[in-house]
Amino acid sequence: MAGKRIATALLLALVTSCTPSAPHPAGGEAPAAGNTRVAGDGGIPKNGFISLDDDAHAAIANLDPVLLSAMRKAAADATLQGVEFRVTSGWRSAQYQQRLLDEAIELYSSEEEARRWVHPPEKSAHVTGKAMDIGPTNADDWLIQHGAEYGLCQAYANEMWHFELLTTPGGECPQPRGTPGP
Numbered sequence: 537m538a539g540k541r542i543a544t545a546l547l548l549a550l551v552t553s554c555t556p557s558a559p560h561p562a563g564g565e566a567p568a569a570g571n572t573r574v575a576g577d578g579g580i581p582k583n584g585f586i587s588l589d590d591d592a593h594a595a596i597a598n599l600d601p602v603l604l605s606a607m608r609k610a611a612a613d614a615t616l617q618g619v620e621f622r623v624t625s626g627w628r629s630a631q632y633q634q635r636l637l638d639e640a641i642e643l644y645s646s647e648e649e650a651r652r653w654v655h656p657p658e659k660s661a662h663v664t665g666k667a668m669d670i671g672p673t674n675a676d677d678w679l680i681q682h683g684a685e686y687g688l689c690q691a692y693a694n695e696m697w698h699f700e701l702l703t704t705p706g707g708e709c710p711q712p713r714g715t716p717g718p
């Protein structure tokens with residue numbers, strides 16, 4: 537039982553984590569509820585992934601178009617080097633983000649602990665369509681090395697899979713925020 541619980545906790549952390557101690561910058565963007573172009577909550581099954589080209593999926597279609605096109609450019613170049621990108625999370629509705637937080641609170645039996653791993657809707661860059669989680673690990677390594685050429689940066693030190701547009705193409709990424717989590 538304990539092993540399963542820990543495994544579930546790890547999976548949840550991998551899929552949904554975002555460290556609240558290193559909040560996303562206040563962007564002032566319009567809430568995603570107002571700019572949803574494809575219906576759905578953006579949910580991708582745990583341990584699942586979708587293609588960057590899956591325009592019918594809300595997780596892709598409701599992303600910031602500038603972020604999506606930067607990621608597609610990067611993915612095309614990575615493919616030439618034999619590295620394939622998979623999307624494990626993109627846009628999420630506020631309701632979906634809240635559900636992830638609620639699940640984490642249940643899992644950890646502690647809201648404080650849950651918030652170490654899952655942002656509330658008002659703090660998540662996924663809800664504004666400004667963040668993407670990419671896998672597998674070799675794709676993350678590639679993006680950490682080459683992402684700045686496209687404006688794509690690893691946002692958190694403890695989340696090698698979470699990327700946001702944090703610089704101009706060809707610029708320099710800021711230091712990933714936060715200290716490594718548990």
Ligand SMILES: [Zn+2]
Pocket residue numbers: 553554625662667668669697698699
């Ligand atoms: Zn993320």
